[in-house]
Amino acid sequence: MIKVENLHKSYNNQAVLKGIDLEINNGEIVVVIGPSGTGKSTFLRCLNYLESADKGIITIGDITIDSESATKKQIHELRKNTSMVFQNYNLFKNKTVLENVMEALLVVKRIPKNEAKRISEKLLVQVGLIDKVNNYPSQLSGGQQQRVGIARAMALKPEVILFDEPTSALDPEWVGEVLDVIKNLASKNLTMIIVTHEMSFAKEIANKVVFMDGGKVVECGTPEEIFEKSTNERVNQFLSKFNNRSLFSKAVI
Known part of the structure; x- marks a missing residue:
């Protein structure tokens, strides 16, 4: 299981993450959506300590780290439990x-x-x-x-694979082949956290959708709860920019 408690991160006194709380079960596929610049990628990077959070507790598998007292050994063990797929391949x-x-x-x-x-x-x-x-x-x-x-x-x-906008750097003709590979992984009971702007893909693949805005988790629920039944004004304002809302209801789950 993955558990994140009260995670905070700032850059130059500018708060980017403002108290993230999230629980993810083994084998669950969690898609993180929201506007650009709201801390989604920073959240992923803090999970495997590519970035050090200023405050908060991260548990992945049997490893728990308090960000304010993390040791090099703890960080090494945590990283062994995670893998990252980057935007620009690396x-x-x-x-x-x-x-x-x-x-x-x-x-x-x-x-x-x-x-x-x-x-x-x-x-x-x-x-x-x-x-x-x-x-x-x-x-x-x-x-x-x-x-x-x-x-x-x-x-x-790893205990969890982290995908940081895995199609954002791709030409449109290559997006489908990468999404197909991720869909195939989803059938293997792997735990995955995916940051993406591909809304129909998110609807199709996710067990849980997390909407972030302003460095916070605004709403968390099933794809149906977020894409079709959300009563949160900010969530609906964001999704309205993706015009074909009917596209979401046609996705095969």
Whole structure:
């Protein structure tokens, strides 16, 4: 289970997260939506300590950290329970597709090279890139690079995979292939937190939708409760900008 209690984060005395509370069950897919600049990506980065929160308690699996007294050992253990899929791929440009996926297995888990290769090839089959094992990132499309990033995130078998707007840097023609891979992961009972502006995708894939605004969780509920039945004025104001509201009710869940 993942539990976040009273999480705060500021930059230069500007509050970005203002007391986030959230609970996520094992195998749950949580989609975080809301306007740009409201702290969604910062929230994800605080969960795996790419950013250190100023205050709050984070529990992921059997690891609990108080942000005001976190030790390096605790942070290391927490990071082992999470994987991040970034907006801009963050692949090693000097390593092949296979080497990019193997890297964490070799360095973090210290798995023998042959075993790391076997695991990595299996993951690349899952994301449809086994034919690209010897290619470098520069030889791949944006969608293919993001699928490598997803395979890399899966390699460590984390408690939770964090997706930070995984399609935002993609050309429109590559968005669908990445969303299809994430949908496939959703069928494997993995715990995922996904920040996205793809509203119909959010409706289709999520068990729980979190709407953030102004550094706070404004509303949290099922896709139906958020997209179709919300009585919160701010939530409905935001969703109205995505015109085809009827699109949400047609999504296949």
